[in-house]
Amino acid sequence: MKKIAVLPGDGIGPEIVAEAVKVLEALDLPLQLDWADVGGKAYETSGHPLPPATLKLALDADAVLFGAVGDWKYDKLERSLRPEQAILGLRKALGLFANFRPAICYEQLTHASSLKPELVAGLDILLIRELTGDIYFGQPRGRRTAVDGHFPGADEAFDTMRYSRPEIERIAHVAFQAAQKRSKRLTSVDKANVLETSQFWKDIVIEVHKSYPDVELDHMYVDNAAMQLVKAPKKFDVVVTGNMFGDILSDEAAMLTGSIGMLPSASLDANNKGLYEPSHGSAPDIAGRGIANPLATILSAAMMLKFSLNQLDAAARIEAAVESVLAQGLRTADIWSEGTSKVSTIEMGDAVVKAI
């Protein structure tokens, strides 16, 4: 019996997670599902976005199925109480350092991309973002009196970007191994022409490369990567980068596909325990209307079965079922187009269950 912590969160989170759970239950696997509040919902029920009980459930579980957190109504809370602290807290406490962000353009949805179809048809990028280091968690940070810069003596705010050798080594190994399983090409993105942290990152990625001579490695500056993703996204295969640049580039890459409502993600620790969540956010503007696309969350459940629970067959069945509902022409509002059938969140979940 494997334990799954189910954390639906805010906005459309509960609706889309319910469909993923329905799909998991249809597979009749030895799973024990335990629910808890997280994000704004948890703040409302227990005064903190990541209450101790929720954290304990996640720590004790074999995997976490996560919906989404955040809503404008929490914007006025002090930072430590805002919903997104839950996701940062979970990443840190669970040591989820390897974030897998596929950017896949589904054949039937190519037209939904902002880009010309020939540039995105068949797009399949795997962006691997380091998730527990960098400027997200670096110390010191806060307010101080400026010592350098153009206005010494003025008030300033500061943060620390940082990466240690073992942190870079372990994400580099994850990335090279992922590249070995795909096209054997890896692009490491940094800003080594400006940042000490990036130069260190680049040096260590080059060292780790020695253990993976079958993988072709190249390096790209982050500004250039942001451009090349727009210009010729299909030139990328596996991309590895730090937490901050990965935040920006993984979202840019996801949006290129035109169907971010389809994209799952996995955040793994060193033992393949992971947190699985859709790449999109909590979309409070459409919450409760039954129109959100549950497929990214359903595909996140498939990733969970594959990466954390070693249920490769079950994962493949979900993926095939999703392909099948798309082939049947079923579409939630976000991916709907002329000639396809518009379905609700629940109808989409039901269709996936039926296809399984």
Next chain:
Amino acid sequence: MKKIAVLPGDGIGPEIVAEAVKVLEALDLPLQLDWADVGGKAYETSGHPLPPATLKLALDADAVLFGAVGDWKYDKLERSLRPEQAILGLRKALGLFANFRPAICYEQLTHASSLKPELVAGLDILLIRELTGDIYFGQPRGRRTAVDGHFPGADEAFDTMRYSRPEIERIAHVAFQAAQKRSKRLTSVDKANVLETSQFWKDIVIEVHKSYPDVELDHMYVDNAAMQLVKAPKKFDVVVTGNMFGDILSDEAAMLTGSIGMLPSASLDANNKGLYEPSHGSAPDIAGRGIANPLATILSAAMMLKFSLNQLDAAARIEAAVESVLAQGLRTADIWSEGTSKVSTIEMGDAVVKAI
């Protein structure tokens, strides 16, 4: 007599700057042009990418016309000697804190964009990037022994992101004033949900907003901005952001237009002295072949006349001449398409002169 420091630099720099100079000379203005080496070229002639003589020329000038720096052949040099240190050094020494990066989609070139024409036709974004603060110059930076993070005791590299109050105030004023001259809408981009520096940035932008009640201000996280630029670029008008995020987003926005070879840029100090350069790089792969597009550099010269030399008529004449050569169907290789006439760098420069 106004003094212009002309710094052609590396790669295609000399070719494109020569055309801009030709255009300036055709206008018969009271300008004194003085040349100096910069970047890799300067390293080769004097052992440093920004030799004292070049820096002095730039400091003494009323404006700097800059080509581009960088070539793969300098990749092995230690960081402080690499070509890009010249541009960082000039920004810092001249106090060029306000970088104007227009992302304009020219009517005749809309087809060259990766994006569907309806998404970019008429696109006209002005991205304002702070250019002398942030993690680019923050101290301390370097190597140390990790104190926090997952591997205390390990070697790590680090950098400091920082902004002081007056640095944020002055760029905010520049941005609000630019917005007042356009659609009166300003988007400030930050990562205030994670970074102390960003929260400070956001707070101060909100304060400065009080002096510009006619401007509508909104805030966007950098990851979302990277997405919205792809999804609906025309929703943006004036955007202001820090040095690091601005580096990434300004290049992404430029690439959306499909004709980065057309986009000028200005980097201004507090007194409208500025450095003007094309948004694209030194393109060493096509250097010396006479095929580079000089229009971004020619339009940078127009920005120079407008912002630093108060020669509004002359600037308008250049802009009109560029419109005219495009209308004539003249295209360098990067923007060429079926049915237009392919011209060389020099032919394009000549055509602009003729149109003036």
